[in-house]
Each structure stands twice: as structure tokens, then as C-alpha cells.
Amino acid sequence: MRRDIHLSRARLVAILLPTALLGGAIGSQYLGGLFPCxxxxxxxxxxxxxxxxxxxxxxxxxxxxxxxVFTLLAAFFIATSGAIGVFHAGVEYHWWEGFTTCSTNARPAGESMLDTIMKARLIRCDVAQWTLFGVSLAGFNAIFSLTGALGIYLLVRRWSQT
Known part of the structure; x- marks a missing residue:
């Protein structure tokens, strides 16, 4: 039974980490007014x-x-989000150029589509909307996701070796 504690902890991190990060992203959008690019x-x-x-x-x-297997698959998906976060942070810090278009929160509401588009605020992928100690939300996602995915992997590995 002691052996299973590592797998249980890995599952716990695998469910809590992406839920918290996704919740934070959605909260920053709907409560913080940071529209995602x-x-x-x-x-x-x-x-x-x-x-x-x-x-x-x-x-x-x-x-x-x-x-x-499914816990490791969750870790893979978390790491994938972290890798995208690294790329996005690099675009924000102008380390390399992105290959996306700008996003907008335009929604036609009784106006012509052109008027709605012209009045909409554009959200650029190469400009961080919010930072803390110089780290953007994409940067924090990269840090937490990659660290968490590594932690999950190490816990599952420890479970498999005991």
C-alpha cells in the first residue's frame, strides 16, 4: 500500500495543476478583464x-x-501547454517572432460587422497584458506546467521502481 502513495500523489497533481491553471486563465479573462490572444x-x-x-x-x-498510463498522458498534455507557454513568452519578450494573427473580442450587436470589427480592441500575442516580476502569464504557465509535469513523471517513476 505504501507504494501506491506515489501514484496517488501523481494523480492528485495531474488533476489539480491543470484545473488550477485553466481556472486562473479563465478567471483572469472574466474577472480580470484580460482577453486572451x-x-x-x-x-x-x-x-x-x-x-x-x-x-x-x-x-x-x-x-x-x-x-x-493516463497519469503520464496527463503529464504529457501539461508539458505540452508549458512548451506552448515557453514559445508564447518568447514571442512576448521578443526573443523570436510569432506566427499568429491578433485576436479580438468583437461581437456583432446590432451593428454592421465592419463597424464592430473597427471598434474592437485587438489583442496582440507579442505584448504581455499582465506581468509579475517581469514574468507574463504565458511565462508562469510555462514554469508551473513544466515543473508540474516533471513532478508527475518523477512520482510515477518512483511508483514503478518500488
Whole structure:
């Protein structure tokens, strides 16, 4: 039973980390008024996939091998979001050029589509809307996601070796 604690902890991190990061992203959008750019949205999709894989791992917790596989799959998806976060942060810090278009929150409401587009605020992927100590939200996603994915991997590895 002691051996299973590592896999249980890995599953816990695999469900809590993407849920918290996705919740933070959605909260910053709807409560903080930070509308996401296209690359911000790209980072959300792997977190959704990670939540699904982690839920499958939890559901299959009696089958340790299958649970470990889905936990590692969740870690892979979390790391994927982190890798996208690294790329996005690099675009924001102008280390390299991005390849996306700008996003907008334009929604036609009784106006012509052209008028709506012309009045809409553009959200640029190469400009951080918010930073803390010089680190953007994409940068924080990269840090937390890559560190968390590594932690999950190490916990599953430790489980498999005991």
C-alpha cells in the first residue's frame, strides 16, 4: 500500500495543476478583464486534455498500470501547454517572432460587422497584458506546467521502481 502513495500523489497533481491553471486563465479573462490572444487559447486546450486524462486515471485507480498510463498522458498534455507557454513568452519578450494573427473580442450587436470589427480592441500575442516580476502569464504557465509535469513523471517513476 505504501507504494501506491506515489501514484496517488501523481494523480492528485495531474488533476489539480491543470484545473488550477485553466481556472486562473479563465478567471483572469472574466474577472480580470484580460482577453486572451490566440496563443493564450492554444495553451488552454492541452490543459483540458490533461484534465480528461487525469479523470480517466482517477476512474481507473484500481488498475494501477492503466492509471499510471493516463497519469503520464496527463503529464504529457501539461508539458505540452508549458512548451506552448515557453514559445508564447518568447514571442512576448521578443526573443523570436510569432506566427499568429491578433485576436479580438468583437461581437456583432446590432451593428454592421465592419463597424464592430473597427471598434474592437485587438489583442496582440507579442505584448504581455499582465506581468509579475517581469514574468507574463504565458511565462508562469510555462514554469508551473513544466515543473508540474516533471513532478508527475518523477512520482510515477518512483511508483514503478518500488
Amino acid at each position: 490566440e496563443m493564450c487559447m492554444w495553451q488552454r486546450w492541452p490543459h483540458l486534455a490533461a484534465i480528461g486524462a487525469a479523470l480517466a486515471a482517477i476512474f481507473l485507480r484500481r488498475n494501477h498500470f492503466a492509471s499510471a
